[in-house]
Structures are given as C-alpha cells and as structure tokens.
Amino acid sequence: MGNWLSGKTEWLSGKTDIKYSRKEETRKMKSKKWLISLGLAVVLVVAFSIPACTGEPTEYWHTPGDVKIEFELASPPGELADIGSMIVTDLQDFGIDVTHQVIDRTTFVQYMYAPDQGGMDAFNYRILAGPDPWGDWVWAMVADPEGAGLYWSTTWYQDDRIDELYLLNYLAPNLTAKTEYLFEMQEILAEDLPFMYLVRPDFIHAHRTDEWTNWHNQLGGPIMWFNHWTFRDVEPVNNATRYCIGTLNMLPNLNMNAEALMYVCSGNMYLCINYENLSGYPKIDEDSLEANPNAPYEFYPMLATSYEFSYEDDGQGGQNQILTVQLREGVKWHDYDTEGKNLTADDVVFTIKYVTNKYDFLKPVNWTAVEENDGEILPEHMLVEATDTYTFEMTYIQDYHQATDICPNWWRWDPVVPKHIFEPPMLLDPGDPDHKDPWEWDGYSIGTGPFHLEEFVPDDYYYYERFDDYWGDGVEGWGLPAAQEVLYQKYADPGAVFLALENGDIDMHEEVGVPPSKIASYQADPNLEVEFVKGVPVHYVGFNLHPTAGYAPLQDEVFRQAVSYAIDKEHILEVVYGGYGEIPDSLLYSESARHNPDLPQYAYDLTDAESILLAAGYTKHA
16 A cells, blocks of 8 residues: 555545546536535524624734734624624634624635635635545545645645545555544644634424324434435324425436435435435434444445455456445336336446446546546446346455445445436437436436435425335335325425424424524424434634635644634534534544544633744734
8 A cells, every 4th residue: 555655646636637537527526516515504594692892902913923913704694604703703802803704605605615716814614524434525625625625625725644644544444444544634633723623513303293203313313314214214193194394405406416416415315215325324323323333334235235355366466356246136116117127237337337426436446547548437447347137246456445344435325226217318429419418417216215206396395205116115124114205395494494394384304403592492392392413514614725825824723723722612602502512623523433532622711822822922912
C-alpha cells in the first residue's frame, strides 16, 4: 500500500480526472451539491428571541502585526441566521469585531461552494454527516479541494496527512485499520479546525397512534436514509390500510440519478422501498448499537444472500481479489405478471456497468486501465461478470482489495434495476435519438421492493401500493408489510406539516423536527407520541481558507482555536433547541465506535481563548 500511495496519491487526489474526469461528471457533481444544499438542508424554522450584545467593547483583538481583526460571518435565513446572530454576539463581547450578514440561500450556496470567488470570510451552516457507514462520505469535505474534495471542500482546507488518510480509510484492509485511520483524521481536524463544531440537535419526532403503531426510530428519526424498517414494521390500529407522511422536499423527477435521490429523504425512500440493494441496513437503535457497535458495517442479506473472497495471480507480480456473490432466488420484478421475469445476475451486472455511479474506490474498477484512459471510466473497465443465473463475480486489482470484514458501503446504496427495462435506451449508441443517459432518464419505477410506486406528481406527492408478490413474504427477518398503501405528501413549510399532523391528515413527518414549543401540547394529546432521537445534522462554522481569497487571520489555526473557545455552544443548544441535543467534537457521531473519544472539547472558556491569543502574540487594545 505504501508504494501505491507514494506513486499514485498525486494522481488519485491531486487531479480531478479520477472521479470527475468528464465535463458531464462535473455537471453532475454540481447538481448533487445543489440538491444537498437546497433540497436536503433540513430547515427547522423556530422562532426564538436572540439576546442582544451586552454593549460595544472598548478593546478589540489585533494580529501580531497590530492589525485590527474584523471579518464577516454569513448565514442563510431561518434558524441558522438566529444561530449566526448568537455567534456574532459572543465574539463581539470577546473583542473580535465580527459583523453578521444574512444571505439568501441561493447566493449563500454559490459562495460556500466557490470560496475563491469571495463573498464570505466565515459561514454558519450544517452538514448531514449521517450514521455509519454512510458517514464515510463526509471526509470529502476535508480532502484536497482540487482533487477528491472537488465541489465538496467548502472551506478549501488542505492537508497532505488528511489526503493520505482519506485514501487509506477507503481502502482499509479491515475495520480495525479503518478505525485507526479515522481516529487520526479526527485528531488532525480537532487541532486544525477548518470547521468549528457547534451543536448536534436531537430530532424530535411525533407520530399519531390512532391508526398506526410500532414505528422504528433509527439514528436521525423514523424517516432517515437507511430506515426502511419504518415502512416494514408499522402495525395498523382500527383496520388502517394507508399511512401518510408529510415532507417538505420532493424532487421534480425520478431520474435514476441515485445520488441525487439519496440526498432527499423521500427520494431515498423511493429507492429503498420501490427498489432494493444487495445488502440491507440492519435494524439499529441505541441499545442494539451499544451491544454491537460494528453492526452498521456488517452484511445483512437482502438481494444477495452470501459472498466469499478468493485470490488469483494477476500476471504482473500481484494478486487480484475475487468477490463471488450469490443472489437470492425467486425475487420478482414488479412487472412480473407481464414480463415473467425474476431478478438474475445479469440485472446486477448491467446495473453496475451502466446505471450506478462508477466513481468509487469500492467499486470493481480496473483503475490501471482508467488511468491509461485519462481517468474516464467505461463499462469495460468495470470488472464484474455473471457466472450463472444467480451468481456474479467482481474483481479487484492489486492495491484496491476490499476489506473482508466490512460489507461494501455501496451495496446498501446502489439499487439494482431491471435490465429488461433499462437496457434498450441505455445500450444504444449515444448518437441515437432514443439513447438515454441513466442519470437523465425517468425509468419505469420497476423494482423488487415491498412497495411499488403507482403515481408520482412532481412537487405534490408520491403514492405507493404494496407489492403482494414480494419475496420477503414468509422470509424470516423480512415479511410482507402490514400497510397496503403509502402516501408521501409535500407541504409548503414546517407549520403546514405540523398542522396536518395535528389534524390527522398525516401520520408522521420527516426532515423537520417538532419545535420545542410544541412538545408539551403534543405529549398531552392522546393521539400523538413524541420521541427524542439522536439527530443527524451537525451545525458548524466554516472558515474560508482559500489561499488567495481567505481572510488572513482565519488562516491561523491558533486564532480558530481561540474563536472556538469564545462561543457559548451550550447557550445556542439551549436557546434554539431547548437543550435537546449535544455539543459535537467531530464529523463522526459519538455513538460510532469510529468516534475518537479523546478529542479536545473547546468548551466555552474566555480565559482559555484569551490565553491562546496572547501566547501567539495577539494583542487587545482600543
């Protein structure tokens, strides 16, 4: 591995062509960022009174060169603007001359993802880091901004140690090594502080109990990415047949742009219950995670039932790793009545080669051939083939072998699609007018999941019906869902969502949490149950560290450390979120076994903040 890193790190993380070689791929990544920022930002609009600054300070901090420090903090509207005001108040009281600008969300996002264009010295935002193992993606936020972190590294932070660990983490030989790499990454980031972590609020969830019961709350709430169990487990009360979910965000189409769909909860659930994956995500709550902290990384048979590793000489002094996967037999596609087709290995091979995003170190790619092809990945570079009806093999070349004790993350994320539906437009010559790019094509929504999408009205609703020929019927651990119908209804704002919940128009809500002001009345309602679930978003202050556009004092990690001590995060958590949540110290959640427990906390302490600056040569005067 060492030789590979020393010889190829520059190619892998210093150039854009390994993951984003084509103009089209760049466009897709920009689109993904837009969706995350505009479609998936969980806007919890809460009205709170923000304390005013106690008075104009008489002394301000100056750099070691005796230049007064003054910069601007930007926030998008809503609760993030409230948090931004509190941050500015704390820093002004400490003697740092900070102004606050609330910017419309569109402009804010443009500036945040283009720090070289100026517009913000620092910004207040949130990141949906996600539970294990999905949280692995967040390290792109701190990877080389001109390579693996392209369009993700919002602060323009760059550190060679992080770039190396970023790659090692992805290609860790086992979970133990992966944990060690992540511990080291967290230590580096805790010292450098490209992000200053603020709060991680709980997701306060309410659901009705007069028609459905037995909701399952995983990390982030009952509707959060992996949690297909909510749909599978609910049990009816009073002969209910349909359950309804209120949502704020709905995509304008269902193009098989899996990555875009996955960043909106309703889109991800479409992929989880209409389509399915090779491996499921196990049913996890805080108790089960404490009993088995590695459960999120384990294989949970879904469309695949088993797999095994073997090795063969590659003819060049190395070894190829062969991953042989056995599929579940008798799995019917939703159009089985008209097509008479079951899931086969050909469907999986087609999906991997032509439909899902191939730019992933965990995919079976011939990276040597890709490098020779200027970084562009073609279907023939995907080393996957069917060996019989229900078996396929994936080959991993030397230096890209997969960990044998970790289920590949993409097995839980990339849904398998039917070749007989997608093949005709996908395999036509790109010049053919009937050719379809899977990233652009709204397919026929034919999957293998427990529910079949029956109707979709953009920006209005999704309507699903149960698939009664579902393979899970009678299979231990799965079963046929009790609900016969599922309706996702879009609402204009959080107030409309909660009004619908109170009126019984919906049974539960996603994305937006119950405001603390409503908790008491909901707990008093016999038809509502309130639960406090460990949340997903981590709120942070990001610093513009672009070498030419960033504000000079913010480039100093010592100054950033002092700023972190000078902000009363507990006060933000109490005022904005009623005290429900925690103060994070990492992009990884404290529940994860990959979370480093020995990180500095930067608790609110003005004495420490002042001592750090004085020791570094900063001065405070009029």
